[in-house]
Amino acid sequence: MPVRIRLQRHGRRHHPFYYVVVADSRAPRDGRFIERxxxxxxxxxxxxxxxxFEKALSWLQNGAQPSDTCRSILSREGVMMYHHLLKGVKKGAFDQATADKKFETWKAEKQVKVQDEADKTVAEKExxxxxxxxxERKVNEERAKALAEKNAELNAAAEEAAAEEAEEATEAKAEEAAPEAKAEEAAPEVKAEEAAPEAKAEEAQPEAKAEEAKADAADAEEKSEDKA
Known part of the structure; x- marks a missing residue:
């Protein structure tokens, strides 16, 4: 029977999703769809x-040929294994009960393997x-450390600039205060120089009065002598 068990692509680009379908391979291209x-x-x-499971097994018993990918899928699900055991029953190698027992043993072992693979996948993901x-934690720590160092450098530069500005301001105030101090020192000297002539003038006034008195006395004596 020219029937194929194959995959029919669906989904979108880069995200494929497939149907497992039965198709008549005599039809052109992918064959005429029969059943999913x-x-x-x-x-x-x-x-x-x-x-x-039952439909896939039935189609295999009717002679359908699976594609390579579908054969792997049927093998994983146990369809190919059970189909092989049923052939042994038909040949008389063992009875149906033995076939079922063997299949259940295989299925249990397969489930353990599948579970181990799933656990391994979860462990790998974790x-x-x-x-x-x-x-990410190490990267964040390195970034935080670099940022802290940069901030420390900026703070140090800001403090240094502030100290320089304060020093310059102090020097400027000192330079402004120096001429005022010199002017204050010069002012008492000028006052002292101005006061000195006044003191000399005051000292000279009694001397002038004494000389005038002497001159008056001399004139009086001369007048007395003339009268005599």
Whole structure:
């Protein structure tokens, strides 16, 4: 029977999503669609598979040929394994109960493996997340340290500039105060020089009066002699 079990692409660009379909391979291109028996999403980790087990097994028993990817999907879900066991039952290698028991054992082991893979994936994600957070923490610490050093440099420069401005202001005040002090020192000297002639004049006034008195006395004596 020219029937294929294949994938039919859906989804959008870079985010594919597939249907597991049964198609007549005699039709042109991808073949005429007959039935959808499941879906496959490769974008998850692990990949998400939904499959109608009974329909897939029925189509395999009717001679449908799966594509390579669909064969892997059917093997993972146990369809190929159970199909192989049913062939053994038909050949008389073992009975149906033994086939079912073997399949249940295989299925349990498969579930353990799948769970281990899922746990491993979760552990890897947690580890990657922890490493990413640790890296981000180190980067943030380095940035904070660099920012603190830069702020310290800026503060030191600002303090140095303020100290220089204060020193310049002090020097300017000192320079402004120096001429005023010199002027104050010169003012008493001028006052002393002005006071000195006045003192000399006051000292000279009694001497002048004494000389005038002597002159008057001499004139009086001369007049007395003339009368005599």
């Amino acid at each position: 028996i499941g879906s496959y999403n490769p974008m998850t980790n692990p990949a998400s598979i939904q499959l109608d 580890k990657a997340k922890a490493e990413r957070l640790e890296h």
